[in-house]
Amino acid sequence: MPKCIINGKEAEFKPGENIIEVAKRVGIYIPYYCYHPALSIVAQCRMCAVEIEKMPKLQTACSTPATEGMIIKTTTERVKKNQRAIMEFLLLNHPLDCPICDKSGECDLQDFSFQYGDSFMRSSEERRTYVDLDIGGVIKKNMNRCIHCTRCLRFAEGVAEIHEMVAVKRGNNIEISTIDDRPLETDYAGNYADICPTGSLSIKDFRFKKRVWYLKKTPTVCEGCSRGCNMEVHEERGTVYRCVPRVNLEINKYWLCDEGRFNFKYVNSENRLTEPSIKSAQKFDFCDWSTAIEKSREFFQGKKTTVLVGSDLTQEEIKLILDFIPKQISVLSFFHYGTPGVLFSKDDGPADRILKMKSKTSNLYGIEKLGLTGFEKYSPQTGAFLVFRGGRASVPDLGGIPTVGIGVFQKTIIENFKIILPGTTFVEKDGTIFNFEGVEQKFKRAILPPGQSKNLSEIFMLWAHLGAARRAA
Ligand code: SF4
Ligand code: SF4
Ligand code: FES
Known part of the structure; x- marks a missing residue:
């Protein structure tokens, strides 16, 4: 070399x-x-x-x-003098915004000003000012902070493959804008905020929510589709505030799509069931774990059960289900489910030219490795469904057949469900998944499960323990 x-x-x-x-x-x-x-x-x-x-x-x-x-x-002194001059130039128009800027703590302008700039500035001119502007659902623009590096323009052209960002006017009046001030159209808008070295383009959802130095960062894998982009979960005290890309040149390079980036919102959603629940009339009543498990046992007695396993579960969870469940209930068959129209991995493929895949769950390829096939229709002998869900998979039509759900369910998708045993989302557990190229990826737990939610292994331990106690009595 x-x-x-x-x-x-x-x-x-x-x-x-x-x-x-x-x-x-x-x-x-x-x-x-x-x-x-x-x-x-x-x-x-x-x-x-x-x-x-x-x-x-x-x-x-x-x-x-x-x-x-x-x-x-x-x-050398020449290099340092240049760096000081560049910093002075870039800060000529920059407001003293760090105390209220979301980029503060991870801003190159702030860091380099401290490391390579001067504490003294010769200019006393009034600074240019602009009002903050929404540019679509994801990004807010603050041109007071822009240093005209044009990373955003080059990201749009070269990565998002859409001509939507331009530099208008020239010289001191130059301004970054969308074409005709239209909202951003790309499905990858969050990356504008990541690559902007200042707080000029910030994510609206994260604005003013949390100072970045309070956030604990855990590496994880996006569960939004079968690509399995690498990302970091940023949380504080059990609340997830944002997800940002983690560089993996083989899988997602430096990027995340917006669907994957904001997928975490359901984790802290008020609509999520986090207590064991039993349906009576048209509503769910919370109960303790022992009652919910005992009722589940009774529910499955004498019923032939079709078990649906979400392809949003980890390899460890799927293996556990295949091992444990046939010993507890009468299973007709196991199927996997996840994305309408993508029953098998052969139905999967790119959903765009950048990252997104058609399968909207992360472990379709892993679940097929374990021998499960996609759910098309149930046998007429089916007397009950047992549905496992990680939080992302779309529950198919269950034909009005009574169902028990184990895992993550929102209050809005549970018409058939009689009992819910609340489980953990992808940020609340360790696990392994296989992406569409067969790459095995492991991820770590970032937060503890909320409310009474439990890991699948804990739920099964409790189920087995209560069963043993009943037999002994
Ligand atoms: S990336 Fe940020 S600082 Fe650079 S030109 Fe775009 S808005 Fe300005
Ligand atoms: S492309 Fe897929 S894996 Fe990557 S961020 Fe989007 S949803 Fe997540
Ligand atoms: S000129 Fe080299 S990084 Fe900008």
Whole structure:
């Protein structure tokens, strides 16, 4: 491999790699704004300029490929002076907004100002001001904070494949806008906020909800479709505030779709049943776990049962169901379910040209590996259904047959259901899933289950324990 020298350190590189990436690999960070590894390179912010031996002027590290024997310096007085000048320039129009800005705590402008800027500023001019504007359902725009790095423009063209963001006017009056101020149309709008290095584009749903330094971050996998994008859950005291992408160059690169990003909203929803519940007349009454399990046992006695397992469950949960349930009730057959129109993995495929897949559950491929087939119709002998659901799968038409549900159910989708044993969502458990390419992915629990909800293994332990106690009595 060819080598160059950065701040006296030898660094190997692949031909064509730029200096920012080569330096990162040997632990040297060069600050940058307009550069993003997944976007086209425009070299317009000049924050990344470094000294290269035999080149009279500073060179932008984002647009300069490393070459054999190149000697690069990133901390000389010339480099630092440039960084101070760029920071002063970028802050000329920037408001002192950090105390009320959602980007605060994870903002490059704030961090670089502290690390590379001056505490003194020569300008006393009045700053440009704009009002905050909604640009669609996901993003709010605040042009007072924009540094015109154009990452958002390049994301729209190069990744979201939609021409919806433009820079209007020029010079001091330049402004980022959607075309004719129309709402954003992409299904990937949340990524605008992630890539914006300042608080100019922020996620409306997260605005003013929580300072980012209070959030605990847990790596997880999106359950929104069979791609299984990698993401982080950000929570505090059991409340999930947002999900953000986690880089995985093989699966989702740097991105999430909005459907996956905001899927977590049902976790803390008031509509979610989090207590064991038994239906009487047209409403559900809460009860304790022992009563709910005893009633479930009685319910299944003498009934041939079709068991439907959501393809939103983990491999561990599905194996447990296949092992435990036939020992407890009379099972006619097991099927999986999840997405209307996608009964089997052969029905799955890309839903767009970016990330989304047709299967709206994450573990369709894993559940098929365990031998279950998709639910098409039930046998006429079916006297009851037992439905397992992780929180995402669409419950099929159960033909009015009485049903017990174990898992995550909203109050609105339970007409047939007689008893609900509340389970855990994807952020409340550890587990393994297989994505559409057969990649095995594990995820960790981020929060404790709310109310009386329990893990499947705990529910089954309680079920077995109560059964044993009854036999002994
Ligand atoms: S809105 Fe953000 S991403 Fe777009 S140009 Fe301004 S600072 Fe850059
Ligand atoms: S593409 Fe699928 S897995 Fe990725 S974020 Fe969207 S819903 Fe989640
Ligand atoms: S990051 Fe290199 S010029 Fe902006």
